[in-house]
Amino acid sequence: MHKPLLTTDFLDRARTHYGDDEAVVATTGERFTYGELGERADRFSAALQERGIEKGDRVAVLDPNTHYHLEAAYGTMQTGAIHMPLNYRLTPDDFSYMLEDAEVDAVYADYDFADKIEPIREEVPAETFITNDAESVDGEWEEFDDVLEAAGTEYDRPEMHEDEIITINYTSGTTGDPKGVCRTHRAETLHAYLISIHQEIRDDDSYLWTLPMFHVNGWGHIYAITGMGAKHVCTRGVDAGDIFESVRKEDISYMCCAPTVLNMLSDYYEENDPTTTGENDIRIATAGSAPPEATIRTVEDEFGWYLKHVYGATETGPLITTSDARRTFDDDSGDRFAIKKRQGIGFLGTEIRVVDEDGTDVARDDASIGEIVVRGNQVMEKYWNKPEETEEAFTDRVEGYYHMGDLATVDENGMISIQDRKKDIIISGGENISSIELEDTLFDHPEISDVAVIPAPSDQWGETPKAFVVPESGDPDDPGVTVDDLVDFTRDNLAGYKVVREIEFVEELPTTATGKIQKYELRQEEWEDEDRMVGQG
Template sequence: MHRPLLVTEFLDRAREYYADDEAVIATTGERYTYGELADRADRFSAALQDRGIEKGDRVAVLDPNTHYHLEAAYGSMQVGAIHTPLNYRLTPDDFAYILADAGVDVIYADYEYAEKIEPIREEVPTETFITNDPDAVSGEWEDFEEVLESVDPEYDRPEMAENDVITINYTSGTTGDPKGVCRTHRCETIHAYLVAVHQEIADDDVYLWTLPMFHVNGWGHIYAVTGLGAKHVCTRGIDAEWLFETIREEDVSYLCAAPTVLNMLIDYYEDNDVETSGEHDVRIATAGSAPPEATIRTVEDEFGWYLKHVYGATETGPLITTSDARRTFEDDSSARFAVKKRQGLGFLGTEVRVVDEDGEDVPRDDETVGEVVVSGNQVMEEYWNKPEATEEAFTDRVEGYYHMGDLATVDENGMISIQDRKKDIIISGGENISSIELEDALFDHEAVGDVAVIPAPSDEWGETPKAFVVPANGDPENPPVSAEELTAYTREKLASYKAVRKIEYVEALPTTATGKVQKYELREREWKDEDRMVGQG
């Protein structure tokens, strides 16, 4: 039989089977059962309908990882409205563009970020403004709690189809205006199923929200964790001491963290005598650039956690691969670290290929570089109101596959390993140099706390590698190692033509809300006086 795949079924299942079980630990200290969470979401649904919101209307959520985000998301989707989460690190101008582009009718904004909406509220089509603390915000805002109290939890759920768009997730806009990634009930549901399987989520899990909920709907965890009846532990930010304390006190079993968050936890661990877990075993997922082997070793051997490295993009759900291929390593063998640095194997029902410029699969020699393309039910439907960008994303090298823009190799087991972004590959004197390979080498030096490598202009070579280094002592004016010593270090570890030629010490690297280094900011600064980059990055 055919049963439509709808995201509303995740909360429906939780309320049916786990109504009396704890669902959410709020940042404000309250604890809600799944019955209470569902009631609050139902009331938000009723309130939206009272304000004229119908199926297909857009409701934006600007919020850190609080229970309000979960309630507003499910409350919107239950009436067929399109959930539009916003990156809280953006500027008022960014929000003005997105709210207008999506035609947002209602916005719920956390009090800490509502001030970013105030300057542009007259420029956008949004008519209803709701916050969780109107006294902390200038302007006219409705109070979230009063909105819920003003209605009964009854609402009319419209008929919905699995191919209806139910979320729009905006990309960062690093190469132009942000693009709205349209995701249907079907692709969100299937992606959540895949997350549940590959991340091994169960109803006794306690999930700590270090990953932003706005980021592709928290990698699908707003669905998977809820539908399986596991517990959400909400956060308002990242603080290493608080994270370790919460992991112990709430007996956290699962969390996600970008490599930069892993480094933050490691730094705190090395400076403090700290217990890293409660009674539960802890597993952690990381994505983005592969963490250095030393990071994985510390997390697994010293923290005692189990690390999974995953990979994807906003347009793909996001998750499409995992390094968790246990037949390829022993849990107590150091050989596992090399495997876990790889982006890995495709998720169930997901075809991940690495193709050359002619669209042909590269050999499984772990040397030949091609672009990653993907086909799967979790891949986006389209970009909102951008048909040309949609067509380009699916037709560049291979028709019908989403093109990731990442360059990779494939080993004999079919596991991919990202070598670089197409725009980050360094073409120096005709030779291709992987910025990731150089970063890995520099990370191994004890005096390097963090690093990003980009192509820099060179009169002699066209491009040359430049490293922006955060010294381990945190002082860019007095780093514990000289630039000349780091150059020599990379020359010892890599082929001489790959050695880093330029080094700049900095206090911190620019990052996204998920901890991913924004290399485009470094590239733009480095190339502002040039007509073009050799590699067109």
């Protein structure tokens, strides 16, 4: 038998079996059952259709982790329209590009971020603009709750197919313009099934939203938590004290945190000695480059939480590997931390390889380095309107695999460990930052002759952008501009998290015989006291 795999099934299941159970603890203090969440999603669906939104249209959502985001996402998908979550840390220019590129038809924006959309409204194709506090927002915006009340609950759910695109998630533009990652019902559904298994999600879980919902649909947790009938505890940002308070008050059992957030929690714990659990045991997932071993030790031995290290990319769902291979370590042994730092082994149904430049698998000696490539049902369909980039992503070293751009080794158990990056990407506090974008921005300053930006180690962020600047004066001791001036210059022209934090004036940059800047030499020097040239951010 073949039954289509649709993202709408997750809320449908929760309404059927958990309709009277608590679904959402809102940031406003309200609490909604799955029946109430479903009704609000229905009303949003009806409202969209009243405004002309049809199957295949794009609806952008710019929101922190609130109940409105969940309602807008499911309300959009129930109409067959494409859900497009946006990173609220970006600039109006970023949003203008994305909304135009995807030809977005409607926008819902939280009141804290609507001012980033208002300046570009005339530049984008959308005609519907909804917010959750219209009185506090400049311009003509419809009020979310008023829209729901007026709409009613009746809407037409069209026939949908599992191979149709249902979400577009834009990358951070680390190698040029941002790319819209297109994901189908099938890919989203199977990824949610996989994290339900590997993250051990249950109907009695209380999940704290410390991970942005815009990050690949909250790593698929908007589906998995909902479909399993667990509870969403919403947030409007990450604050260490608030996290510990929510853990105690809401008996949190599961959450996801970037390594930066784990460091924040560790620092807060040392200074304030908070209660670290409620009535439930806690599982916590962290992703990408591993946290320092000391942080993992604090989380497990001091907080009493169980840490799972996972790995992936926007294009892969995102999650494709886990270090939670319990036959490889003893829960009572300190040796487990070395394994938990690894990116790990592939999820069920996911083929992970590490290949050299010829596409040949490297030896399982934990020394030979190659690029990680992946094949699995959770991998994206394509990039929106970018066929050449799509083809390259799946054909560079080996045909039919998505190429991650990360360089790794493999041990005898097939567990991967990232060693370096193929592309010039800086991961700071869980956000991807393009060194090329930073260089282009700094080049616009009249006092800069040449510049190279690399990731530098940071205790707080894992990595932070560092610029090596050749001043126009040619004299690093008298550059004609201050470090603070250049930091402010990047702050004025880029999203806040992309600001260059460290600057070093130099007489010249290392180059090859053909004049190409050798960033590898700069990274080697910057990371010489570290165990690898990859941060924990």
